[in-house]
Amino acid sequence: MRIVDETGSTNADLLDAAVTAGAPHGSVLVARHQTAGRGRLDRRWDAPPGANLLVSILFRNRPGHPLPEHLHELTQRVALAALEASVAVASVQPLLKWPNDLLVDGAKLAGVLAQAGTVDGAVDHVVVGVGINVGWAPEGGARLGEGIDPLAVLAHVLRALDAQPADIHDTYCAALGTLGMRVRVELPGDGEVVGRAVDVGRDGRLVVLDECAITHRIDTGDVVHLRPID
Secondary structure, three states, rough: EEEEEOOOHHHHHHHHHHHOOOOOOEEEEEEEOOOOOHHHHHEOOOOOOOOOOEEEEEEEEEEEEOOOOOOOOHHHHHHHHHHHHHHHHHHHEEEEEOOOEEEEEEEEEEEEEEEEEOOOOOOEEEEEEEOOOOOOOOOOOOOOOOOOOHHHHHHHHHHEEEEEEEHHHHHHHEOOEEEEEEEEEEEOOOEEEEEEEEOOOOOEEEEEOOOOOEEEEEEEOOOEEEEEEE
């Protein structure tokens, strides 16, 4: 594990290290402060120095240990590990919002972002970054609480990752607060889908049954939880 005081983006740095320095599978890069951190849909992710956990983890395609068929599984694994760490360290029980945000009472606690690196046109490695609000949160956000060491949270994240079974699909679905909700999914561009979130496929797509009883399988979008459906 490497810890730096400041960098632009831990994801970008670890992607570069995977290629230029041959960083091994399981490499972890932590920054006390990021100046160019990004979340999903290219949103800025920032925090005061030392307040929160800003970390990236490298997953490599290795002989006998290939990357999963559906790479989104890696972000699901990291999101579940972050959820377990929140409970273990701070007794905070988040819910997941599809695909990988952690919410507490509807407020965002953490986000996960994956970026893949290729060699000869094939995916060779994936870097998964997670930002968890530990001691600070932006307006409208959630945090774990004061007096918690972000590195203690990371230790629990890594332990939870190591303890995960081969198949995490059912566990992910059970933790996903999106399922059963009436949702609005804002699609890239100007489109949107409104309906009930009924499932998540193993390919990571959110299955939404809209108000005309049409099924949509959504790969990318921004979900807004509207209300539960009985």
